[in-house]
Amino acid sequence: MGRYVLRRLGSALVTLWLLATIVFLVVSVLPQNIGRRVLGPFALEEDVVRFNHTHGLDRPLISQYFSQMRRLFTLQFGDSYQTGRTVNSMVFPALLRSGKLALLAFVITIPISIAAGIYAARRQDKFADRAVVTTGLATSSIPEFVTAAVLMSIFCVHWKLGHVYAASWPDGTSIIGQLPYLLTPAMAMVVAYFGYITRMSRAGVIYGLQSDYARTATMKGLSKGEVMRKHILRNALAPTITVISVQIGYLFGGIIGVEKVFNYPGLGRTILDAVNTKDIPVLQGAVLVVGMIYMVSTLLADVIIAYLNPRVRLETTR
Amino acid sequence: MSDSDETRARDELISTPGADMLVPNPMNSMVGGSKPPAAEVELSGEVQLSERQQARRENWRLIRKRPAFVLGVFIVVLWSTCAILGDRITPHNPLDFRAEPHLTPRAKFPFGTDDQGRDVLSRVMAGSRDVIKVAPVAAVLGVILGVFVGMIMGYFGRWIDLVLGRVVEAFLALPVLLVALLAVTTLGNSTWVVIGVVAALFTPIVARTVRSAVLAERDLDYVTSAKLRGEGSTFVMFREILPNVSGPIIVELTVRVGYAVFTVATLAFLGAGPQAPSPDWGLQVSDGFRVVSAGIWWTTFFPALAIASLVIAVNLIADSVQSVLEAS
Numbered sequence: 132m133g134r135y136v137l138r139r140l141g142s143a144l145v146t147l148w149l150l151a152t153i154v155f156l157v158v159s160v161l162p163q164n165i166g167r168r169v170l171g172p173f174a175l176e177e178d179v180v181r182f183n184h185t186h187g188l189d190r191p192l193i194s195q196y197f198s199q200m201r202r203l204f205t206l207q208f209g210d211s212y213q214t215g216r217t218v219n220s221m222v223f224p225a226l227l228r229s230g231k232l233a234l235l236a237f238v239i240t241i242p243i244s245i246a247a248g249i250y251a252a253r254r255q256d257k258f259a260d261r262a263v264v265t266t267g268l269a270t271s272s273i274p275e276f277v278t279a280a281v282l283m284s285i286f287c288v289h290w291k292l293g294h295v296y297a298a299s300w301p302d303g304t305s306i307i308g309q310l311p312y313l314l315t316p317a318m319a320m321v322v323a324y325f326g327y328i329t330r331m332s333r334a335g336v337i338y339g340l341q342s343d344y345a346r347t348a349t350m351k352g353l354s355k356g357e358v359m360r361k362h363i364l365r366n367a368l369a370p371t372i373t374v375i376s377v378q379i380g381y382l383f384g385g386i387i388g389v390e391k392v393f394n395y396p397g398l399g400r401t402i403l404d405a406v407n408t409k410d411i412p413v414l415q416g417a418v419l420v421v422g423m424i425y426m427v428s429t430l431l432a433d434v435i436i437a438y439l440n441p442r443v444r445l446e447t448t449r
Numbered sequence: 450m451s452d453s454d455e456t457r458a459r460d461e462l463i464s465t466p467g468a469d470m471l472v473p474n475p476m477n478s479m480v481g482g483s484k485p486p487a488a489e490v491e492l493s494g495e496v497q498l499s500e501r502q503q504a505r506r507e508n509w510r511l512i513r514k515r516p517a518f519v520l521g522v523f524i525v526v527l528w529s530t531c532a533i534l535g536d537r538i539t540p541h542n543p544l545d546f547r548a549e550p551h552l553t554p555r556a557k558f559p560f561g562t563d564d565q566g567r568d569v570l571s572r573v574m575a576g577s578r579d580v581i582k583v584a585p586v587a588a589v590l591g592v593i594l595g596v597f598v599g600m601i602m603g604y605f606g607r608w609i610d611l612v613l614g615r616v617v618e619a620f621l622a623l624p625v626l627l628v629a630l631l632a633v634t635t636l637g638n639s640t641w642v643v644i645g646v647v648a649a650l651f652t653p654i655v656a657r658t659v660r661s662a663v664l665a666e667r668d669l670d671y672v673t674s675a676k677l678r679g680e681g682s683t684f685v686m687f688r689e690i691l692p693n694v695s696g697p698i699i700v701e702l703t704v705r706v707g708y709a710v711f712t713v714a715t716l717a718f719l720g721a722g723p724q725a726p727s728p729d730w731g732l733q734v735s736d737g738f739r740v741v742s743a744g745i746w747w748t749t750f751f752p753a754l755a756i757a758s759l760v761i762a763v764n765l766i767a768d769s770v771q772s773v774l775e776a777s
Contacts, residue, residue: 153619285752293555381625406720
């Protein structure tokens with residue numbers, strides 16, 4: 132098990148290095164004047180030159196590349212062009228607030244969608260199954276900001292059940308007290324991610340229901356519920372866990388739109404502010420942090436799956 | 450435009466008298482016969498062609514019978530018509546017309562008017578243009594690049610596959626929307642930047658699918674015999690293998706168009722796309738959502754619904770194509 136984790140960790144580091152290289156290339160691949168781009172067409176040439184010099188943009192690309200890599204592996208993403216603060220001090224507090232919203236969304240999504248997957252699998256190809264699968268396909272294909280805008284119109288404005296400004300709670304409100312404010316934006320994400328996870332758990336359970344081990348377990352006299360809990364779910368969960376871990380990466384893309392609609396001061400707003408002010412280091416930092424979160428979550432998923440299923444870990448250590 | 454034309458051309462092909470007669474039993478295994486035995490190929494290249502054509506026609510017939518596909522095509526054709534004809538069919542001019550601002554939906558303005566008194570219905574109709582232009586181009590470009598990369602990975606294998614595989618994995622870890630925002634910020638707000646970024650981010654996803662399809666074909670007899678005939682790698686990859694992996698590629702293309710609509714619409718909402726006074730859907734939602742709290746929901750709701758309908762329609766098409774092609 133330990134060797135398996137080490138190997139996975141090593142390959143994750145290689146991927147991270149490539150990821151950072153791609154991000155570096157996106158910014159530097161085309162010959163262009165970043166100072167001119169940030170300061171605009173009407174800025175004085177000497178200001179542009181000074182800007183490029185202060186931020187080290189006039190150095191050779193290769194030396195810029197190495198300092199970028201050094202920043203990545205020390206987890207210091209440099210300084211913002213606009214506020215003069217470090218990127219870390221802007222990205223991480225925002226990330227924490229987004230994480231709160233994301234966590235709430237997942238706490239609601241995971242049990243609902245696994246239950247829906249089991250329900251649909253038990254009634255495979257009947258009307259209820261079709262309804263669950265089609266609804267999931269439809270809702271998961273709609274962009275999160277669309278769902279957020281529609282939910283806001285209906286729940287927060289028409290029925291006045293939620294809050295249009297998601298972070299408008301009074302200072303010192305406990306985390307429980309904040310829940311009603313966060314619920315509608317979280318629901319927008321639940322609608323978006325429910326479909327995928329349901330589809331995976333449904334497929335896993337259907338596969339399990341048709342398997343020999345499920346038949347053996349039924350024939351040795353276990354009840355339906357016991358077969359499901361002790362045998363099928365344990366196996367069906369593996370692909371579901373993988374999908375959930377992949378969703379965590381996507382989530383930080385979709386959350387930008389949701390946060391914009393509900394005016395929530397999370398990572399999404401930090402990113403949009405950085406887009407508007409052309410604050411490239413903040414954007415780079417945000418992309419790298421989200422990429423790291425994605426890799427840590429897929430790594431964790433693989434470890435959990437290996438833990439649940441000895442076949443996986445033995446096969447890959449060989 | 451090309452969407453509806455293509456569909457019509459195919460429909461005509463399929464409904465030609467006698468075309469259906471070629472396939473006497475609709476459920477027979479012609480579909481699986483896309484790879485004839487090597488002997489037959491040597492006798493005449495035409496046999497192979499017509500069998501493959503038959504299989505394609507059969508698949509098309511099955512796809513067309515699905516209600517989900519018909520509904521999806523109907524919605525896509527509807528929005529494409531709006532995109533092509535634009536202000537020639539909108540009740541009012543989407544950009545210049547002025548009435549009272551923020552009128553509630555009523556007989557004269559079924560979707561109400563926006564903050565500048567423009568007719569929301571006209572703007573929703575005209576606003577399909579940007580998405581319908583940009584998303585398919587980005588998807589097609591991404592698929593072409595992805596087929597190229599995936600073909601090379603699968604066919605050559607070894608270290609090329611290993612190195613490219615790592616790069617693909619790194620790309621998959623990138624949050625698509627975030628990288629697109631970063632690129633638009635540094636490279637500018639043009640349509641081509643959006644197309645290029647979306648295509649580049651789709652390339653590795655397509656490449657992974659194509660690679661695994663090619664791996665399954667690489668060691669089959671027809672590939673070996675082509676190599677023994679002395680054909681070059683390019684010929685074997687694109688004239689021998691490519692036609693046999695066209696199924697997964699078509700599926701991937703339809704799925705990618707759906708994701709492209711999703712991504713382009715979201716980017717427009719986030720400000721990385723068409724700018725005012727364009728009637729683009731994402732931009733309209735972005736302009737409208739701030740006044741929803743004041744009870745003015747129609748300037749946000751209708752363009753949002755339009756985005757949802759187009760994305761769902763494309764996904765219905767993709768899902769129908771996928772279930773038929775993967776069953777065969």
